[in-house]
Every structure is written in C-alpha cells, then in structure tokens.
Amino acid sequence: MSRVVVFDEFGGPEVLRVVEQEPAEPAIGEVRVRMEAFAVNPLDLMMRSGASPAPVPLPHSRLGVEGTGVIDALGPQATGWRVGEPVLLAAVADASAQGSYAEYVTVPAGRVVRRPAGFGVAEAAAVWVAFSTAYGALVEKARMRPGDHVLVTAASGAVGRVALQIARRIGAVPLAVTRHAARKHELLAAGAAAVVATDQEDIAEAVAHHSGGTGADLVLDLVGGPGLNEVAAAARPGATLVVAGFLDPRPTPLPAGPSLTTHGYRSFEHTLDPVVVQRMAFLDAGVRLGALRPAVDDVAFSLDTVVEAHRRLESGLHGGRKVVATLS
Ligand SMILES: NC(=O)c1ccc[n+]([C@@H]2O[C@H](COP(=O)([O-])OP(=O)(O)OC[C@H]3O[C@@H](n4cnc5c(N)ncnc54)[C@H](OP(=O)(O)O)[C@@H]3O)[C@@H](O)[C@H]2O)c1
Numbered sequence: 001m002s003r004v005v006v007f008d009e010f011g012g013p014e015v016l017r018v019v020e021q022e023p024a025e026p027a028i029g030e031v032r033v034r035m036e037a038f039a040v041n042p043l044d045l046m047m048r049s050g051a052s053p054a055p056v057p058l059p060h061s062r063l064g065v066e067g068t069g070v071i072d073a074l075g076p077q078a079t080g081w082r083v084g085e086p087v088l089l090a091a092v093a094d095a096s097a098q099g100s101y102a103e104y105v106t107v108p109a110g111r112v113v114r115r116p117a118g119f120g121v122a123e124a125a126a127v128w129v130a131f132s133t134a135y136g137a138l139v140e141k142a143r144m145r146p147g148d149h150v151l152v153t154a155a156s157g158a159v160g161r162v163a164l165q166i167a168r169r170i171g172a173v174p175l176a177v178t179r180h181a182a183r184k185h186e187l188l189a190a191g192a193a194a195v196v197a198t199d200q201e202d203i204a205e206a207v208a209h210h211s212g213g214t215g216a217d218l219v220l221d222l223v224g225g226p227g228l229n230e231v232a233a234a235a236r237p238g239a240t241l242v243v244a245g246f247l248d249p250r251p252t253p254l255p256a257g258p259s260l261t262t263h264g265y266r267s268f269e270h271t272l273d274p275v276v277v278q279r280m281a282f283l284d285a286g287v288r289l290g291a292l293r294p295a296v297d298d299v300a301f302s303l304d305t306v307v308e309a310h311r312r313l314e315s316g317l318h319g320g321r322k323v324v325a326t327l328s
Contacts, residue, residue: 003020007063010050014307028077030106037121037324047096063100066090066100068115088115091132102303118288122324149215149216150219151207152175154245155190156320158294164176177195225246238260241255244265295320
C-alpha cells in the first residue's frame with residue numbers, strides 16, 4: 001500500500017489528510033518512484049485553497065509537483081531507466097491525480113530526471129521546480145548574457161535564490177529585490193551583487209545606481225500584481241521582462257513605460273522540451289562545483305505533519321527556503 005495525501009474540499013491546511021491506497025502499476029512508458037522526500041510549493045497552497053488557475057477535480061485530489069526517490073518499477077517500454085536509480089520528479093503536470101505527497105508515485109518516464117550526485121535527499125527534493133523555472137526563464141526564454149544586469153524580485157524565495165546563483169554562473173550581475181532591508185546580508189551571501197530593499201529604497205533609483213545609470217537589462221518578476229509597474233520602471237528601454245510568479249494575488253497590469261520585450265513563463269509547459277538535456281548538464285556542473293544549491297528550511301516535516309508544512313509556508317516563517325517533507 002502507499003500512504004498518500006489527499007483533500008476532498010478546498011480550504012485551509014487542515015483539509016489535508018493521509019489515506020492508504022494501492023500504488024498504481026506503471027503502464028506503457030511509465031515508471032513508479034518510491035518517494036524519499038517531497039517539497040511544498042506555493043502552487044500546492046493555491047491548489048488546496050481553490051485558488052489554482054487550473055481546475056482541481058474534487059473529491060480525493062492529490063497534491064505535490066516535485067520530489068525525489070528511487071525507481072521502484074518500470075512499465076513496458078520505459079527504456080533508459082533501471083530499478084533502484086535515484087531520480088527527481090520533474091514537475092508533475094497532473095498533481096491532482098499523481099501528486100508527489102505520497103510513498104509511491106507513477107508517472108510517464110519523461111517526467112523524471114536523474115538525481116544529481118552531491119545532494120542530500122532534502123536538497124534533491126527542493127531543487128527541480130525552482131531551478132528549472134529560473135533557468136528556463138532567464139536562459140532559455142530571455143537569453144541572459146554575461147554582463148547583463150538582472151533584476152530578480154522575491155529574490156529570497158526558492159526560485160529567486162536559484163536565479164541569483166544561475167546569473168552568477170553565467171557571468172551576469174544579479175540584483176535582488178526584497179521587501180525587508182534586514183534580508184540584505186543574507187541575499188548578498190546568497191549571490192546577489194546588490195540588494196534593493198523596498199522598505200527603504202525606490203527600485204528604479206536603486207537599480208540605476210547599481211547599473212551605472214542604465215537600468216536593468218533583464219527582469220525576472222516572481223511577484224506580479226500592481227507592483228510590476230514599479231519593477232518594470234527599473235528596466236532600461238529595450239530590456240526583457242519575464243513574468244513567472246504570482247505571489248501578489250491582485251491582477252497584474254501590463255507595464256507602462258519604456259519598450260520592453262515581455263514574456264510569461266511556466267516551467268510545466270517546458271518540462272518535456274529537448275533542452276532539458278542542456279538544463280541537466282548545467283545543473284550537474286553547478287551542483288558539482290557547489291555553485292547551485294537550493295536553500296532548505298531548517299524545520300523538517302513528514303507525511304504525518306503535512307498540515308504543519310503547509311502552515312509553515314503560508315506563514316512565511318520559512319523565509320523563502322524550501323519546505324521539505326521526508327519519508328522514511
Ligand atoms: N512560472 C512557473 O513555472 C513557476 C514555477 C515555480 C514557482 N512559480 C511562482 O513563483 C513565485 C515564487 O515562488 P517561490 O517558490 O520562490 O516562493 P517562496 O519560496 O515562497 O518565496 C517567497 C518570497 O517572496 C517574497 N514575497 C512573498 N510574498 C510577496 C508579496 N506579496 N510581494 C512581494 N514579495 C513577496 C518574500 O521575500 P521577502 O520577504 O524577502 O520580500 C518570500 O521570501 C510563486 O508565485 C510561485 O507560484 C512559478
């Protein structure tokens with residue numbers, strides 16, 4: 001049997017419960033993964049509370065888009081994998097049916113990638129969604145180049161921190177935005193070349209200062225909402241803006257101001273792209289060199305404490321570090 005987190009109605013963390021069910025046998029082209037850890041993402045909170053942009057079928061919806069484990073069984077034609085191989089779940093697209101909050105998850109083989117050597121289980125569970133979102137948005141979509149001044153909002157969050165590390169690896173100049181000046185030292189230590197604290201500074205003025213007067217060449221916005229205009233005002237004319245997050249639930253207006261090339265980015269739409277091979281090479285090298293490392297929250301959770309894990313993320317007490325649950 002597999003212990004699985006489900007919910008039957010939308011609501012607060014308390015709607016989550018653990019049930020036992022038969023693990024699905026892998027069908028053609030599928031693999032079954034015995035999970036070792038999963039991470040909690042803002043999208044999970046949106047799905048659970050009924051705020052997800054995609055419909056969530058109730059009752060008995062599962063949850064969780066990422067995690068790590070070992071291959072436990074192979075379906076016919078699931079070539080290239082062997083039982084016992086450690087893998088990451090690469091953004092489970094149908095989380096309500098095959099979510100990662102479970103002891104066993106059965107997914108198409110294309111939805112797993114090799115687990116990079118050099119990570120503990122908690123870091124491995126926390127890396128893929130943040131890494132693939134930041135890499136996909138900055139490198140694949142916006143073609144970030146060495147020397148670019150790259151402005152990253154919600155930089156203390158999971159995606160933001162990895163974005164700072166990727167920009168550094170490529171030789172760009174990452175400028176981090178936080179709402180709290182108290183986070184400045186932490187973000188400089190996390191790889192930011194400079195930090196803009198919106199409780200003390202105007203974003204456009206600060207970015208002009210840090211970019212020699214020109215403004216940002218590239219903006220990765222993970223917040224959305226009306227504040228996007230203020231963020232976009234820090235970009236130079238002709239810059240690229242990628243909107244990839246929605247931490248502010250209010251509507252996001254199209255930014256006024258200088259001519260910007262604007263993209264939306266959703267990593268789920270790109271998980272099966274052939275470029276995933278390039279992503280893996282970048283990730284492997286970054287992990288090997290110690291340049292890419294997700295920040296994991298210091299409070300550990302399990303399947304039985306998943307309600308507390310959701311409360312932790314919702315309260316903001318995780319400080320932008322990834323909330324992870326491990327399975328024994
Ligand atoms: N497009 C995609 O494919 C994709 C993939 C993954 C995630 N996302 C989205 O990207 C966003 C960030 O995800 P994450 O996992 O990095 O989140 P996270 O780890 O929870 O990070 C949140 C950080 O953002 C800042 N923040 C929180 N609420 C904010 C608000 N209302 N206004 C401004 N800043 C706020 C906080 O930093 P300070 O307190 O320091 O300001 C916080 O530390 C989420 O909306 C998530 O759903 C999108």
